[in-house]
Amino acid sequence: MTFFPLLASESFGLNFNPLQTNLVNLAIVIGVLVWFLRGFLGGILERRRTAILQDLEDAEARLTKASEALSHAQSELADAQKKADRIRKDGKSRAEAIRADGEKKTISVMASIKQGASADADAEASRIRDALRRDAATAAIAKALSDLPGRLDTQAQSKLLDASIANLRDA
Template identity: 55%
Template sequence: MIPLSLLSTLPTLVASHGTFGLNLDIFETNIINLAIVIAGLVWFLRGFLGGILERRRERILGELKEAEERLSVATASLAVAQNSLGEARARAEKIRADGKSRAEAIRLESEKRTVEEMARLKQDSQSDLDSEVSRVSKLLQREAAEMAIAKALASLPGRLDASTQAQLIDQSIQSMGNA
């Protein structure tokens, strides 16, 4: 903030120094010196800053080129990896399908063997049953025959008299002679 006392003296200050205007005197204003200094700065700085900017531009372009090369390598690697992934998926699907068909074949073979084994066991049990029935039947026939013979032998002495025995012996001899 400007003090009030200074504000009151401002018009007298401006009046004592003159009016505001443009000084066109080349030597008094140092325009030539300024032009030489500015031209020198532009000429020197252009080479210096231009070189820095050019090196920076080349470095950035080099980094961009390297990034593009890495991108192309990464893209190629990605394509190879995706191709490998596709092949691996195809192989996995083939293995899965082969496994399913193999499991189905094993299951069918196992069922077939189970049915065959059951049929064999049934046949063996039927054969064992038939064998046992035949054995028991022969045993019963033999026992029945033995009981019949024993009964006949027990009742025979009371039924046969001497003439009937002689007649029976004669018939047996004749049947042997005819045979």
């Protein structure tokens, strides 16, 4: 039993005769295939190459548009950030001005309240002083009137009345 029957035969060797080896037929078939398929495969490959080039041009155009849109969006973002910063600064300055104005108004109101309270306290103190003076004068007059009849005799009363009338004429 032989595993390689071709190697076991005695006619093993190389044949260089082109007619017996079908090299001419193979050359003709390969040539015809190349000639017929060149147009067919060449057309397919050319269409494919054109489609790929068109896709690349479209991709480059889209890349260019996207780059332009990106740069435009970045400039708009930068403008928006500047505007936001400006608004933030204006808001802070307005808030500071409102706070300072509120403080001034509060201080003014507190000062007027203090002045009003002081004026009220002074008026109340003056009213109390006047009331105390009236009460003291009334008490002194009442005491003098109650003590006077026992202390004054007729002659002293007439001197007092004369002095009072003289004072009234001078005034």
